Amino acid sequence: FKNSGLATAFVVFGVLATNFFLPPPSERLLRSAMIKASPGTAASAIPDIVKQQYEGSPYEMPWIHEDRSGGYDRVHVSLLSQKAKSCTSVIFLVENGRVSRSIFSPD
DSSP states (O other): OHHHHHHHHHHHHHHHHHHHHHHOOOOHHHHHHHHOOTSSGGGGGGGHHHHHHTTTSOOOOEEEEEEEEEEEEEEEEEETTTTTTOOOEEEEEEETTEEEEEEEEEE
């Protein structure tokens, strides 16, 4: 049991330690951008916040689109540009040029 237990411990430690060396997933970077663009943030700052989060990462910039729907101006940030069929996105609802609410939509 001592030899196999030690080997098992090294394998488990190796698997858990890989999280420290791999880059964070793109979804986590998108969620960080959502948290930084909290309610009250100027809507014009959203692309810059997203750009800062993805700077230096191995992922390309998410698709950013502005539109109007349901009586709100919206800024839609989607990972569809990174991976086909990935529908993970953040929708920022904008009132008077400021973020009023953000909605994270996982794939």
